[in-house]
Amino acid sequence: MKSNFSASLLNRIWLYCTVFLTGAAVMVVELLGTRLIAPFYGASLYVWTSLISVTLIALALGYYWGGIWADRTRSGLSFIIAAAGFLTLIIPWLTGPVLLATDSLGLRLGSFMSTLILFSPSLIMLGMVGPFAVKLSTSTLASVGASTGSIYAVSTVGSVIGTLFLGFYLFPLIGSREIFIGLGIALFILAMIVAVIERKYLKSTSALAPTTLLVIIGLALYPQIASSGKSESGDAFQTVFERESLYGWVRVIDQPQENMRLLTSDASTIGAASLSHGENLLTYQKIVTMIPALAPSMRNALLIGQGAGHMVATLKEFGIVTDTLEIDPAVAEAASEHFGFIPTGRRIIGDARYEVRQLKGSYDLIILDVFTGGSEPTHLLTVEAIAQLRDLLTDQGILALNFVAFYDNGRNPALASVAKTLTQVFPHQRVFISDPNENFNDFIFLATNHALDLNDDSIPQMQRAWLKDRLLAIDQSNGMILTDNLSNLELLQIRKSETYRRMIVDMVGTRHFIR
Known part of the structure; x- marks a missing residue:
């Protein structure tokens, strides 16, 4: 027994x-x-x-x-x-x-x-x-x-x-x-x-x-x-940095023939600079040079989505100290080592929805730059998330949000949904297109508690012309209010995601995105 x-x-x-x-x-x-x-x-x-x-x-x-x-x-x-x-x-x-x-x-x-x-x-x-x-x-x-x-x-x-x-x-x-x-x-x-x-x-x-x-x-x-995962040599693009993190596969890829260095996370490009001088190659970020003219008293800023860190350097030229909030420590490492990023304020690593709740004080400018051509972090573009950012702004503060999408003559429901969601939190907003000649584009939303007057004589003529040439009116009628409970932003952006991915893969080559 x-x-x-x-x-x-x-x-x-x-x-x-x-x-x-x-x-x-x-x-x-x-x-x-x-x-x-x-x-x-x-x-x-x-x-x-x-x-x-x-x-x-x-x-x-x-x-x-x-x-x-x-x-x-x-x-x-x-x-x-x-x-x-x-x-x-x-x-x-x-x-x-x-x-x-x-x-x-x-x-x-x-x-x-x-x-x-x-x-x-x-x-x-x-x-x-x-x-x-x-x-x-x-x-x-x-x-x-x-x-x-x-x-x-x-x-x-x-x-x-x-x-x-x-x-x-x-x-x-x-x-x-x-x-x-x-x-x-x-x-x-x-x-x-x-x-x-x-x-x-x-x-x-x-x-x-x-x-x-x-x-x-x-x-x-x-x-x-x-040995099957080793990168092939002889390519026009050269990988000079790569790190696999909890949030993505971060790489710095050089193309010497085009004098270009890219910072990528998975199949998204989150930074670009020239190899010769290190200047920023992402045209939508030129809006950062215009924002201080809209609020001359601006002294401090928060950048959510650090990327290569070029916007921090630009704001520094205007005497603005910028705190950065980046979810991926590998991105922060790559920006410092290969793009010369030097922080001017606090450097915070973590998820924005959590870290924003821990922040104290107020900012004259908050830049939300996480909606690139890749995956959509939809939890950062809801009424609740935008309200958290609003509470960190000063009375005359500005929220700048970059969003990649198709324009479709102003009828894109994704753009309309972003505009409609911001309207639930801020009484005023202005929308600018990065390149007026392209349908697939970066769109910069400036949301405020006060009206922005682009005809103000205190704004230099060159900045006024640049902003007015790119000013858009977004029809919000076919958009939806994005909330934590219901957000169909990822569904609305399928065409964008596929187009952007194809554009990047065709430019860099498919094998650069195979682990």
């Missing part, structure tokens, strides 16, 4: 350990999947939706097929884990070819198909582990419920621990490619341990040979997989 109890306990322990580790592996694959896809398709809602959907589809198939396999044989769990390890190991190897093959499908379908091809095979195999473990842990029909519940409870706990370990510890220290490779090898080790247990306790040897063969093949491919 005692011998049977000990054998049953040992059987449960190794099964629980197996489902715990494979449950953690599921979440690692799911969470890291975005870090391989985002540099190419952006870290948008559509990428996350694709990955979550593919994960659920793959697990459903894995549960179904795993149950069928378990009913037919008691051996094979080690091979399933080895197959999951092999399919996880080759993900970094396949990323480039798959992303290039799906590029023509567009943002939504392309991100979904690439996610399906890259991650569903390994997730299906990991999903098969649960039903197989249930079958092995069930000794009588009466214990099916308890066995099933305990197996899936332990697997879920593994998923939780895997999520916390990855997000809080592992990912900030190690790149996503390296973690995928390490996870594949870890699953190989687990598979070999399970194969030994199957042979010793289940008296099964049928899975040992194919499991071992799969592990040998995977390890033989390791050198080629490990």
Whole structure:
């Protein structure tokens, strides 16, 4: 009796350990999947939706097929884990070819198909582990419920621990490619341990040979997989800095022939300068030279979305001290090391919605420059978010917001929604277009509690002419008020996101955005 109890306990322990580790592996694959896809398709809602959907589809198939396999044989769990390890190991190897093959499908379908091809095979195999473990842990029909519940409870706990370990510890220290490779090898080790247990306790040897063969093949491919992510040389563009952070893949890319240096986060350009003199090449930021003329008493500013930091240097010329708020420490590092950024005020690293609540005092100018051509941080453009910024402004303060969109003769609902949302918080606003001759453009909104008179004689003639030539009237009738509860800004900006991404990828080359 005692011998049977000990054998049953040992059987449960190794099964629980197996489902715990494979449950953690599921979440690692799911969470890291975005870090391989985002540099190419952006870290948008559509990428996350694709990955979550593919994960659920793959697990459903894995549960179904795993149950069928378990009913037919008691051996094979080690091979399933080895197959999951092999399919996880080759993900970094396949990323480039798959992303290039799906590029023509567009943002939504392309991100979904690439996610399906890259991650569903390994997730299906990991999903098969649960039903197989249930079958092995069930000794009588009466214990099916308890066995099933305990197996899936332990697997879920593994998923939780895997999520916390990855997000809080592992990912900030190690790149996503390296973690995928390490996870594949870890699953190989687990598979070999399970194969030994199957042979010793289940008296099964049928899975040992194919499991071992799969592990040998995977390890033989390791050198080629490990080197597959290295940048190719001989390109007109040269990567001089790259850092993978929690928020994106930050790179500084030079094009000597065009005398240009770019600062990118995933597939978004957030800074540009000439290589020869370091002057700013982003034309929309010229508005910063005009704003001080609208409020001559301006002394301090807050820049949300630091980028390369050129606007800070411009404001310094007018005697304005600028605090910067940047979510990504890798962007701050790149700006200092490769764009000569020198802060004139406080340098804050963190998410704007949280950090703004911690700020004390008031500003004469707040610049919200986070709505570039890439993903839309929609939580920063709602009535509630704008109201938080308004509360930090002085009575004569100005909120400047840059927004990339299509003009469409003033009928773009995204532009209308931005204008309508600002109207809920500020009684006055002016809108300027960066380049009057282009439909796809940067639009600068100046929102205030007081009217801005562009005919004021105190404004230099050159600034007045520049502003008047670019002044727009936005019809707000087809816009919606964006709130924390409901914001369809990302949906309204799909065409913008796809156009901008195609423009950047065509300019720099697709391989520069493949991790």
